[in-house]
Amino acid sequence: MFEYAPAPESRDIVDIRPSYGLFIGGEWVDPQGEDRHKTVNPATEEVLAEVAWAGEADVDRAVQAATKAFPVWSAMPGAERAKYLFRIARIIQERSRELAVLETLDNGKPIREARDVDLPLVAAHFFYYAGWADKLAYAGFGENPRPLGVAGQVIPWNFPLLMLAWKIAPALACGNTVVLKPAETTPLTGLAFAEICRQAELPPGVVNIVTGAGETGAALVNHPGVDKVAFTGSTEVGRLIARSLAGTSKKLTLELGGKAANIVFEDAPLDQAVEGIVNGIFFNQGHVCCAGSRLLVQESVAAELLEALKRRLGTLRLGDPMDKNTDIGAINSAEQLARIRELTESGEAEGAERWSPACPIPDRGYWFPPTVFTGVAQSHRIAREEIFGPVLSVLTFRTPAEAVEKANNTPYGLSAGVWTEKGSLMLWTASKLRAGVVWSNTFNRFDPTSPFGGYKESGYGREGGRHGLEAYLAV
Amino acid sequence: MTTPLAAAKFDGVASSPSTLRAFLHGLPGVDRVGADARAAMLGTRSIKTTAKKQAIDTAIAMVDLTTLEGADTPGKVRAMCAKAVRPDPTDASVPPVAAVCVYPDLVATAVEALAGSGVKVASVATSFPSGRSSLEVKTAETRLAVAAGAAEIDMVIDRGAFLAGDYLKVYEEIVATKEACGEAHLKVILETGELATYDNVRRASWLAMIAGADFIKTSTGKVSPAATLPVTLVMLEAVRDFLAVTGRKVGVKPAGGIRTTKDAIKYLVLVNETAGPDWLHPDWFRLGASSLLNDLLMQRQKMATGRYAGPDYFTLD
Incomplete structure (x- = not known):
């Protein structure tokens, strides 16, 4: 028998803080309420950190920060926005081992997949949409397609950082600012991404990250200052969002369940x-x-x-x-x-x-x-x-x-x-x-250049590729 | 020799060019992208500490230490045989290699040098490496090598005939060579670098097995690319499936281009997770190589002492 000896990846490379606040306007801020939640390693049930659960007032603050940042960010030449996105992509590559370990600890996925699938795709997504930022006039949406404003984005726990990339990269490339809510069981890589935004010297308020559960998500998507909602998660929650947004001017994309x-x-x-x-x-x-x-x-x-x-x-x-x-x-x-x-x-x-x-x-x-x-x-x-x-x-x-x-x-x-x-x-x-x-003749292959999205109850709108720009432009 | 069961299973398959062609083309196809991805994924297995020690010794015992040069001499072959028996003169715990592999005219020299050592002598034959000669010459060469004491014959298939679709000619040559081998084990070299597609590799593997091969081998080492992980994956799938259908187990030998311990361990992982651990034995898996052995020895010593010794601390042959 050929038994493989244990070959554990070292967790020393990550530095998890005991507790995290919210990332609003480029700063770490404390939530107004006392509501905090522990995030655990699902493989060991060990508590990894304590995370703030944002309430309505915190979400409002984040949306205001994004609103304030929008005029500067959207007026910036595409080539300048691209520089930030390329910088973020490179930092993700440089820190990919750390981010892969963090993803595995918080999510439970094998380090091999976090390392060989998630992280390369995360970086590729930012590189890809960085390339679009100064070419939007040639994307087929008119000569001067305009961004929508503030995007409220809610992502699931299965690919925490990758789903963040799918949401944030096209939004920023098109000139929108974002408030993103990671899933309640996997907030840590999203919070690490907040640090990356600071490292890349992204203008304050362009990316805001508010942690929490369903109520936080509801506060975000229903906030009147949000111009665009993007949600990936269950069909059940997707329906609720569609219902509450009906009749508003908010643009909505949903990426929901499947039974492929x-x-x-x-x-x-x-x-x-x-x-x-x-x-x-x-x-x-x-x-x-x-x-x-x-x-x-x-x-x-x-x-x-x-x-x-x-x-x-x-x-x-x-x-x-x-x-x-x-x-x-x-x-x-x-x-x-x-x-x-x-x-x-x-x-x-x-x-x-x-x-x-x-x-x-x-x-x-x-x-x-x-x-x-x-x-x-x-x-x-x-x-x-x-x-x-x-x-x-x-x-x-x-x-x-x-x-x-x-x-x-x-x-x-x-x-x-x-x-x-x-x-x-x-x-x-x-x-x-x-x-x-x-x-x-393959399955579960992903590429940032390829649009992804559903028919029927799997949702609407496309993410990835040129098609993925449409959700973040006034077209 | 094929077992009666195996013979019965494929009775009639080689009765005509069309039945043989229908059989080989009826095998499931191989998707190149998928096979490459699977081999690459297995290449990421992390084999450390005790598993690495075990893998290094297993790999050493699977090496067919090879010299196939126009400049080969009795002196060179004797020196290589000494290395084969005692790969590391400073460490008696290192196992001997499985076999040495030489040209037919040097078999007698190798047999004499290896007498009583347990290391087998393999000889290439059948107008290695091109295979471009008549069947008479090929079988005569095989008989000479066996008569000189070779326990294993590494034959080459006629790639020209295979690519021209004349599968029956290839089949008949293998059958004739197998017969000329007598008791000697027959390894059939497919020269996968010239077959080019994985579908061809799968077909050639089955063709060799139903014709009586004891081993299927990737390459002569004279053509690039030689052994690759995905090609070896396809061959391991073939021997696994052949065992399931016929009850007869066939060995696999990747040869050429395997130079480092890291490479060798990737091959062992491939065997372990494709054909299964039953194949992890020199009777069923070999690594055709020359420079690989010293890298295995260097890594083995590093595992034991924690330090790397320079190349001059390992004998050339």
Whole structure:
């Protein structure tokens, strides 16, 4: 046997303060209320820091700071704004190891993913939109497209820093100022980003970061000084926001849940399809809105593919997220773990067959083993509802038409994957799928140049690419 | 020899050019981007402390220490054999390598130098490295090498025939060479750098295995690129799947371009997580290399003493 010795990344590189205030107008300020919240490492349940929960008065202060900064920032030549964004991108690269460790500690994701996926994409996003800042006249939105004003942005806990980058980079490139609220369980990299803004000497008030939970988010999106709201999170909260913003002049983009189909045809490159399935649903513990949570496999190769998939899942390494060889980290919170448990229990109760590889689970922290359900029907909850965990539902199909029909038979439409070596079938299938992203012989690949967003209940608006500028311009 | 089960499974596959072609082209395709990404991900495994020590000794015991130069002499081969038996003269705990690999005319010299050591003698044959000769010459060369005492034959396939779609010719040459080997183990060199696509690598792997190969080997070392991680990944998938279908286990040997301990460890990780730990043995996995051995020794000594010694503290051969 070849046992890999523990290879833990050092946490000495990060300096976590015992307590954090709010980042408003370029300064750390104390909240007006006493409300504070502890953020924990989900792998150990150790308290990492105490964070302020901003109330309405704090949010108001942040929006005012952003409003005050807007005239200067929006009037600045694009090339000047680009300099700041390039500077931020370079600082992120320089501090990427530190930020990756911090992300892993606060979120529970494996350090390998934070290091090799999250951080490179975060930097790439800032570099990409820095490039647009002085070329907005050529983006196809008119000769002199204007920014909207103050953007209120609320982001989720699954990719804390990456979602921040998706929100802040295009907003700033277009000349908006922002107030951003990180998720309540993962505020630390957002607060580290506030420090980066200071390091980059970004003008005060251009970026404001207010921590808190749902009430803070509600105060932000409903604040009358906010001109644009961008939200990534659950469909349930997205609906609330859409309802409360209806009839206002605020511009809204929503990036919500998903229940993506990963379609494997019989002529697929099977070994790579197995990797794509694993990457589709077990990447980031399945805490991915575009996760390939429904595997649709052609019946003629289903047995062979499932055998290969199970063998592959036996090699996944679950455990200490700080170990460089860990593939599956911790579930982000006790609350999320309870939701995954509840849904998987319903899967069994509704008659699907549950399987997990032999996989020791650590004593402390929040963990869930990689899980595969076979014999799943379209009517089962585990085929319809977003689980947001490392749980794959396997369904079969007989013909391409049936695959497309099943794939589209969901209220969601964020992403899909198609696996075939036949180009004509790939193009036909992709053209029929109602999903914002269709991956061809791959899954969960992201690039700042590529627009990302949903159909139906997965939300509206696009982030990334040239399309991502539109949400932050008066067009 | 193929087992009766294996033979039965593929009975008829090689009965005509069209059946063989249909079989090979019916194998699942390989997506290059995905295979490259998987190999690169496995390359990020961090092998430290006890695991690194274990990996270094495993790698040393898997080395096929190789010299395949026009300038090879009996003296050079004898010196290399001494190194093979006792890689580090200052440290008896270092295991010997698996085999030495030489040209056929130097097999006798190597056999004599290695007598009683347990280190095997492998010989290239079949008009290595190009394979551009008649079948008669190839089998005659194989027989000469075996007669001189080679325990392992590293043959090359006819890449020209393979690329021209004449799979049956390649198959028949492997079968004939296997027969000429007698008891000697047959390693079939695919020369993946000339096959170019991963689909071809998978097809050539299966072709070699159904024709009776005991090992499939990436490269001669004379063509660039030689061994790469993704190509080796595709070959490891092939031996894994072949075992599942036939019950017969085939070994894998990447050769050429593996120069550092870090590289060697990446290959071991690839084996461990693709074919599985059962392949982590010199009977089933070899590393064809020459300069790699001294880097392994240097890293081994560094692990033991905490300090690096200069290259002059490790013998050239």
